[in-house]
Amino acid sequence: MSTIAVLGMPNTGKSTLFNRLTGHHAHIGNWPGLTVDLLQADLQLSGRSVQLVDLPGIYDLRGHSDDEAVVRRFLEQTPVDLVLVVLNASQLDRQLRLALQVQQLGLPAVLALNMADEAARFGVSIQAESLSAALNQPVLPLSAKYRQGLETLQHTLLAQLEARADHPAAIPEQLEERLAAMDADLDGAMAELVERCVTLPARWRDSRSRRLDAVLLHPLLGLPLFFLAMALMFQGIYAIGVPVQEALGSLLDQFGQAVLKPLIAPLPALLQGFLLEGLYQGLGTVMAFLPVIALFFLAMGLVEDSGYLSRAAYLMDAFMERLGLDGRSFVLSLMGFGCNVPAILGTRVMRDRGLRLLSMLVIPFSLCSARLNVFLFMAAVFFPPRIGGLVIFGLYLMSFVAAMLTALLFRGRFPSNEPLVLELPPYRLPTAGQMLSRAWSEVKHFWLWSRRFIIFGVVAVWLLNNLPVGVEPASSASLAGQLGTLTQPLLAPIGINPKLAVALLFGFIAKEIVLGGLAVIYGQADPVALSRAIASDVSWPQALSFMLFTLLYTPCLSTVAVIRSESKKLSFTLLSVAWSLLLAWLVSFVAFQTITRLS
Incomplete structure (x- = not known):
């Protein structure tokens, strides 16, 4: 060939x-x-x-x-x-x-x-x-x-x-x-x-880009306008995506009860529970969030393909330089909103090793699409719709704060002197077909990449909940209950109960498992029923602490593997994992203890 x-x-x-x-x-x-x-x-x-x-x-x-x-x-x-x-x-x-x-x-x-x-x-x-x-x-x-x-x-x-x-x-x-x-x-x-x-023209004819840049690259207005645009984008995703997610989740639950349950009725009770309450409910809960993921990639595709993302890098370059990074690090962090893995691979464009390593240290704090599933769900459960999108936006801002703090603390260890060469493309309006095709491709990649982890995770969570045979599922006598209890000396101060702890432990494999794991742990596939079950068991300060910990703690196993392969250093990989765990615990501790004492 x-x-x-x-x-x-x-x-x-x-x-x-x-x-x-x-x-x-x-x-x-x-x-x-x-x-x-x-x-x-x-x-x-x-x-x-x-x-x-x-x-x-x-x-x-x-x-x-x-x-x-x-x-x-x-x-x-x-x-x-x-x-x-x-x-x-x-x-x-x-x-x-x-x-x-x-x-x-x-x-x-x-x-x-x-x-x-x-x-x-x-x-x-x-x-x-x-x-x-x-x-x-x-x-x-x-x-x-x-x-x-x-x-x-x-x-x-x-x-x-x-x-x-x-x-x-x-x-x-x-x-x-x-x-x-x-x-x-x-x-x-x-x-x-x-x-x-x-x-070449004697005078460049791209007057549209010049007029837009006069506003969007304004020294004082540029950054506030960018963050305002991002806030509106996430509010729109939340307002449109959550009702669609709930409707799809309800349909999947009805299908499971009306079609799958009668089909597997002749099977032993334990096997029935494994297939319906474990595998189907776990996968179904994650599938219900695919429309939200599609909306996210549609919006990010518009921002990136229009040329606005390059402007964001330009606007942030001077600020990022003070952190030991540059505008490319900011763009790669934005790419990490989709998935941390390709964003870390993108650091290859940086010639300076110190800049690459520092960028690889901050990128895992980007709120990837897998974590977005969890936050959309938890925000819908514990916060009213009028502020749900702002809560999600606040988590995105928190991810930037964590990245900036990390850069400030470690820039002396990974110094860099490489200058940024950035080209600003003209503003372009992507075609509808282009955006839809990209969103479909990203959603398909997300599902194909994550399903193996999801299947492994929800099956493992179900087994932990239902073993040893004869104990009440998800009780303190189950393996999951015992495992969750073991983590309480460390996680109880930040409001993470044993059930949430089990979901977090499996989230280390892949953050996609967290939501499916919660569906299995609480025995509910329908997002509405799952929402009620979690709301009756978890307070909103606990939920906020859980969201913060999920945002900041150790990235998924795939991200860790890519950090190891790209950095070529086991010590750097261990540093990345240890620092994210420590920062997640400290932020969650401060948030939970402060809210608890004030309320």
């Missing part, structure tokens, strides 16, 4: 193009000689199956970041039949360097000038034929966002592969040496190409 490597700079729409070509059927592949996994997918070109590999976004093949090293190692060790170079058509005066480097390495390539519609809107004119002749490779303007030019691109890729049918796949020999000896006047060659083939 032929291999096409997709290479491009960040913020060029490379991932959008990859998804458009492959139909979101990508999977993670492990490549020999690389320390990271890469996204790959099969692409059908007129009946011919081709393997498409999405490489990390880089600025320069000669750069020193981890991502640039990964790309070089891939090209050195993997036979590539074709390189698809993706550049932003409106920024060719700054991005042609990558295409020139691929050309000078002698790699067969096709140059895709993405966002051609945007370039035309800004007054950028490109002579594609002249550029193609100068680079000796096909050059195709297109717009992945609007699916313009994709059919032509596929035909061109197939034609290039067929033209090279008798040539072996290319591996650049002595790549490092050739890159080091590459034309020293690469900037001059790039400037000459731009002068010959690209017409």
